[in-house]
Amino acid sequence: MLIMRATDEAFASFQDVPFEEILEAMGRFNDEMISAGVLVAAEGLDDAEKGVVVDYSSEPPVVTDGPYGETKELFGGFYILDVASQEEAVEWAKKAPMAGPGMKTEIRRVTSIDEFPQDNVWIQKERAWREATGQL
Numbered sequence: 001m002l003i004m005r006a007t008d009e010a011f012a013s014f015q016d017v018p019f020e021e022i023l024e025a026m027g028r029f030n031d032e033m034i035s036a037g038v039l040v041a042a043e044g045l046d047d048a049e050k051g052v053v054v055d056y057s058s059e060p061p062v063v064t065d066g067p068y069g070e071t072k073e074l075f076g077g078f079y080i081l082d083v084a085s086q087e088e089a090v091e092w093a094k095k096a097p098m099a100g101p102g103m104k105t106e107i108r109r110v111t112s113i114d115e116f117p118q119d120n121v122w123i124q125k126e127r128a129w130r131e132a133t134g135q136l
Contacts, residue, residue, distance in 0.1 A: 002079040002093050003106040010102025011076075025097035033081065033092065044077035080110060
């Protein structure tokens with residue numbers, strides 16, 4: 001999974017870039033990954049100011065509006081790739097558009113349901129749901 005991050009300053013540097021130009025750059029990148037057969041999913045996220053945070057530090061949990069913590073803790077979108085190695089994921093991340101100072105991509109492996117104990121009732125229920133919805 002490529003997790004796209006940006007500082008406030010980096011995000012602001014793209015405020016004056018025409019949206020069509022951003023769509024063009026992202027579209028070319030997405031098309032390249034689709035053509036290579038590695039793109040599984042890709043989504044952008046709405047503005048953090050429009051979100052809420054559920055904080056479990058107290059009972060009951062506290063819900064607050066807007067972003068929580070530092071901008072570097074937030075991410076703006078993600079790609080899920082089906083690649084053979086972390087090195088291959090790094091090479092795709094290096095090609096990402098809208099890169100520059102203050103922009104980062106975190107790369108994390110997404111675990112598979114097959115990595116969990118298959119005799120666990122909850123894993124069995126999830127596997128059945130995934131099979132029924134065509135995810136497996």
